[in-house]
Amino acid sequence: MKWKRVFVAVVGLGVLVSGGLAARAYRHSEAYFHYPRTPPTKPADFARAQDVRLFTSDGLELRGWYVPSRNRAAVVMAHGLSQTRADLLPEARILADAGYGVLLFDLRAHGESQGEFSTWGDRERRDVKAALEFVRAREDVDPKRVAALGFSIGSAAVAEVAAKDAEVRAVVLLSPFNTLWLAAAYDFRRFGVLTQTAALVPFWRRDIALEEVRTIDAVDHIRPRPLLIVMGSEESGQPLADALFAHVREYAQTWRIHGASHGGFSTVEPAEYPRRLRAFFDAALREETATP
Template structure:
């Protein structure tokens, strides 16, 4: 039985329990005061002080209830996220008839022995770009990028991330373990006779961008990274906001990291801000959507924080009219031109 289908009911019970407990406590306090009422002041200042204290107590109670509710909902959401977002996301993946270029269906082994499924198109210019999709998706989410890169002479290796699409894995891990799969992708590309130069770039969207940055920090074989909409690996990676609600959400990621580590039975990886500097002097392009999202705003703050720690080898492009990983939809021609120019410059490709 999948208990997650009953989670909305559990969530409602938790919220009602918090409210119900608070109301019951307040009712008990009022009954006690009604049975043993304190003496009422008779002077003006006495009545004023009594009223002010009463109002302050009500405000304090309301703020305390609100804080308790925020904490409970935040923890509850964290528990839900850990359980729901770590589940495998398998899907059938077929080569679309309108793909526009030939690919080979391939598999390779990750560093920890999982079989990754993907498509491979060999390069004409000696450079292969590993393409990584967003969380819970599969390789088809990166078809647009492949359609820009392959005609320009680049090879592509686009595969399903672990426990997604047709790749093996018992759980997903928000990118915590996925660099092991990139290790396997690098070994696959280096072993191909049709890629004798073995030069490798990476492009990823969302969690794919985060995995790309992690992997480039660990593996010097990766020569350049195009990362769009990347988030953090750990809570330390997140920017601190002056918005009180967003601040609480950010702080909630610290216990979330701990709970996620316990569930997966693995040590939490190094924060991205502590390793992104290792990529230098290899070039990085950090792409983000400029459209504000509810509560958390645009992606500029997150990408700016990564840029701060990356160094002079990194550049940032915030697309004002794009949402999360939406640049290719709002500005397809500009996006394609910038991405190709980035990889051309990184690998010395002349046209």
């Protein structure tokens, strides 16, 4: 009958459209794992930085730069997806000029470090742990005066490690995501579970622990240690930023930089951003705060 043919045609069209949407979401998500591996170039004003190698618990070699501390305190810095250690040079300059030891390093599968692919903060937890171990073993550093700063996926790894490592004295999270699941699926929410599920497939097939990386929970375990969260007003997912800021309102410092997108905070706020960043670490890492 005619109505049956129409019904079958409509169902077939629906299947084709759904399949096309799912395939498109999968391709876009898969593309996140394929990015240029460009070695970072050390700028002239960072010539004093030492070239270093770190070794993770799962056997990877990571490359980095270390500026020795002049005040016995140090900060470990973890960059974002498809970046290198050089992308955090603005923050590193602010702190190195103030006397802090600074460790910049390429996360796994980035820059000059080993690794086949990023895991968006999951296995990068091992990278952050290796970086902290390196800095704490330095003769120029008081191991009780070590802090960590992370951007985007680097912030996820930093938050998770700091939540379990009470010796991380202070934490700065730049453009963090609330959970890894949301970070992977949020931009594909328009067509609901269909496209969001397809977008998660590249993560599942790489055995990435989507449910374990939850910054919005990790921050609770960082308290009462100093915590600063900075985001841009033009980043995607502003409702998620609202939720995170509300969650930490009672115990953390937060700053949403008007006009900033995903990073680039020193460009948007060239005077206030360095001032706030230095003031945060000066208060958190001054010598008397490290004394039991």
